[in-house]
Amino acid sequence: MSFLELKDIHKSYYVNKEEFKVLKGINLSFERGEFVSILGESGGGKTTLMNIIGGLDARYTGEVLLNGKSLRDNNEKKWDAYRRETIGFIFQNFHLISHLSILDNVMVSLEMTKLSRKEQLARAKELLEKVGLKEHIHKYPNQISGGQKQRVAIARALASDPEIIIADEPTGALDSQNTKEIMALLDDIAKDDKLVITVTHSQEVANHGTRIVHMEDGQIDQDDHIKETFPVSDNPEVLPTKRLGFGATVKMALKHMRYNLTRNILIIFGASIGIFSVLLMLGLGTGVKGYINHEIYSQVNPTSVQVAQKTNSQKPAKTEMTQSDADKFAKIKNVKNAKLGYYASGATVNYNKTNAQLQFVQTKNSTMMAKNLKKGNQPKSGEIAITKAVAKKFNKKNPNQMIGKKITFYLPGLKANNQPVTMKKSLKVSGIVADSNGPVITFNTIKSLYKENNVKFYPNFVTVKINEVGNVDKVQDKIKAYKNSDNKGKAQYQITGVGSIVDTLNTYIQLAVYVLAGIAGISLLVSAIMIIVVLYISVTERTKEIGILRALGVRKGDIRNLFISEAFFLGLFSSILALIFGYLAQWGINAISDSAINYSLVGITAGYATFGIVISVVISLLAALAPSRRAAKMDPIEALSYE
Numbered sequence: 001m002s003f004l005e006l007k008d009i010h011k012s013y014y015v016n017k018e019e020f021k022v023l024k025g026i027n028l029s030f031e032r033g034e035f036v037s038i039l040g041e042s043g044g045g046k047t048t049l050m051n052i053i054g055g056l057d058a059r060y061t062g063e064v065l066l067n068g069k070s071l072r073d074n075n076e077k078k079w080d081a082y083r084r085e086t087i088g089f090i091f092q093n094f095h096l097i098s099h100l101s102i103l104d105n106v107m108v109s110l111e112m113t114k115l116s117r118k119e120q121l122a123r124a125k126e127l128l129e130k131v132g133l134k135e136h137i138h139k140y141p142n143q144i145s146g147g148q149k150q151r152v153a154i155a156r157a158l159a160s161d162p163e164i165i166i167a168d169e170p171t172g173a174l175d176s177q178n179t180k181e182i183m184a185l186l187d188d189i190a191k192d193d194k195l196v197i198t199v200t201h202s203q204e205v206a207n208h209g210t211r212i213v214h215m216e217d218g219q220i221d222q223d224d225h226i227k228e229t230f231p232v233s234d235n236p237e238v239l240p241t242k243r244l245g246f247g248a249t250v251k252m253a254l255k256h257m258r259y260n261l262t263r264n265i266l267i268i269f270g271a272s273i274g275i276f277s278v279l280l281m282l283g284l285g286t287g288v289k290g291y292i293n294h295e296i297y298s299q300v301n302p303t304s305v306q307v308a309q310k311t312n313s314q315k316p317a318k319t320e321m322t323q324s325d326a327d328k329f330a331k332i333k334n335v336k337n338a339k340l341g342y343y344a345s346g347a348t349v350n351y352n353k354t355n356a357q358l359q360f361v362q363t364k365n366s367t368m369m370a371k372n373l374k375k376g377n378q379p380k381s382g383e384i385a386i387t388k389a390v391a392k393k394f395n396k397k398n399p400n401q402m403i404g405k406k407i408t409f410y411l412p413g414l415k416a417n418n419q420p421v422t423m424k425k426s427l428k429v430s431g432i433v434a435d436s437n438g439p440v441i442t443f444n445t446i447k448s449l450y451k452e453n454n455v456k457f458y459p460n461f462v463t464v465k466i467n468e469v470g471n472v473d474k475v476q477d478k479i480k481a482y483k484n485s486d487n488k489g490k491a492q493y494q495i496t497g498v499g500s501i502v503d504t505l506n507t508y509i510q511l512a513v514y515v516l517a518g519i520a521g522i523s524l525l526v527s528a529i530m531i532i533v534v535l536y537i538s539v540t541e542r543t544k545e546i547g548i549l550r551a552l553g554v555r556k557g558d559i560r561n562l563f564i565s566e567a568f569f570l571g572l573f574s575s576i577l578a579l580i581f582g583y584l585a586q587w588g589i590n591a592i593s594d595s596a597i598n599y600s601l602v603g604i605t606a607g608y609a610t611f612g613i614v615i616s617v618v619i620s621l622l623a624a625l626a627p628s629r630r631a632a633k634m635d636p637i638e639a640l641s642y643e
């Protein structure tokens with residue numbers, strides 16, 4: 001039984017369905033220790049035969065037997081293992097990976113062996129030393145000569161200690177001195193228990209080996225053993241191999257990114273703009289919302305809400321709020337108290353023959369904040385606190401001097417017999433309040449005003465005081481959930497006062513933020529398309545590299561991981577850069593807004609930052625799906641011959 005046997009190998013290529021027979025029944029046997037040269041006319045099918053032996057091409061008829069075992073039944077996994085473990089390729093054009101150093105080029109093969117990292121490195125250095133490249137291991141392929149490149153290729157082919165070395169015109173691109181040295185190296189390999197098969201056009205090279213096989217018209221027409229086969233050991237040692245690990249793929253991806261640093265920095269920069277704009281929009285939204293809330297809540301107490309009857313569909317409108325409503329609210333969890341109040345529009349005040357129309361007047365309640373009292377005191381019974389605007393109508397120069405003065409308060413009302421009446425009461429000005437509060441009187445004052453005029457009085461809102469800000473929403477939701485029994489299950493109450501405006505305003509701001517972030521999202525889309533394009537170009541650019549890796553026994557899945565890892569890092573680095581830009585912009589804008597309005601307008605939260613990173617990585621990975629699949633599916637022979 002021969003070590004390697006070819007039995008009746010036929011191979012045809014098809015161009016436009018036309019058959020081109022290249023190999024027409026090849027029968028050959030090889031042993032370890034042989035240095036076989038295959039000679040033949042150009043285009044005679046030598047490379048085709050090497051690809052079949054090397055496990056790069058399984059589309060042939062006939063049998064290739066290794067130690068008597070046919071390769072025909074190999075599945076994809078076994079083919080990969082065969083290329084890794086049994087075959088070492090040396091190509092005419094060296095086929096080194098340009099973005100990896102000399103050492104790393106050899107390490108690619110070694111990383112697929114089960115040696116420890118330390119042993120792998122030691123072996124790579126030892127092999128490079130053996131081929132005379134000790135001083136050059138950290139150089140890149142474009143920094144060494146052709147002869148040196150071929151030595152790297154030899155070191156790489158030997159890395160996983162394969163039993164068969166296939167050298168396709170290894171000296172074709174070299175001068176005579178380098179040719180001699182490479183031949184000597186191949187000699188050594190054959191002496192070292194291996195089968196060396198080399199394709200050559202040179203008789204001189206062929207004469208160097210132990211055997212010359214001549215091909216003519218797709219068949220072997222001559223097979224001469226010109227020297228003794230080198231002696232071999234009975235049990236050659238085999239270096240067990242494994243698939244390229246995930247870590248090695250990731251490292252290779254990073255090395256490729258580093259090699260094309262400028263280009264990658266530009267891509268990362270471009271992609272980061274999209275993430276940055278989305279981040280900034282979200283941050284700005286949070287900031288602006290915070291600012292508006294801050295402004296509003298500096299006017300009203302955020303832990304109190306005003307509740308009124310929901311009046312829209314009732315005729316006549318029922319606006320009365322009763323003590324039982326208040327009691328109901330007081331029982332809600334987290335509510336401290338609930339008090340009746342009264343709000344009226346159409347009131348007028350008169351002082352010294354000057355009239356001032358009041359937009360509204362309301363009874364003192366817990367939504368008002370102590371600091372809203374600008375001057376003087378809160379009103380007691382028989383008193384009123386007026387706004388600065390009203391006070392200025394009566395005393396333009398010194399509105400504060402209105403404090404302590406008596407003014408007449410008028411309010412229109414309706415008697416029981418539907419007869420309109422203007423209720424009137426003299427009130428002492430107790431103080432000046434902020435405009436947002438409107439003039440304030442006490443509940444008792446307004447109640448007695450109605451009583452004195454025989455007009456029925458009924459409160460029209462309840463102020464609900466809640467224990468802390470965080471519970472306001474929950475309480476509001478409970479109040480809004482009460483259904484009106486006589487109005488087909490519609491909501492009975494509505495939140496009024498500034499609190500309700502804040503709610504609506506926040507909804508609008510949130511909406512605006514989403515719209516803006518959506519628009520910014522378009523730049524995200526552009527980033528994604530850019531990454532797709534870049535990866536597609538990268539796959540095309542690296543076609544040869546993919547072919548080399550496949551020839552070395554790297555699996556399809558690992559090729560896919562290689563591109564996916566790169567996309568992952570592009571996404572990750574873009575989002576990190578976007579975060580840096582985002583925080584810089586936040587810092588800049590906030591510095592300005594802090595000094596202008598005493599508030600930080602941009603608030604990029606940790607949640608937004610995480611969202612930015614996740615979305616960037618996800619987009620990049622999605623963008624990588626198609627290109628990485630394309631790379632993995634490439635035919636190794638086509639990839640290797642890609643120009």
Ligand SMILES: Nc1ncnc2c1ncn2[C@@H]1O[C@H](COP(=O)(O)OP(=O)(O)OP(=O)(O)O)[C@@H](O)[C@H]1O
Nearest residue numbers: 013014015020022041042043044045046047048049
């Ligand atoms: N993918 C392909 N599709 C169609 N024809 C092909 C393909 N690859 C090779 N051929 C043809 O098959 C024949 C054998 O090619 P091959 O490369 O094996 O020859 P070779 O003996 O190695 O030639 P050379 O010594 O010039 O390198 C050639 O005529 C070539 O044009």
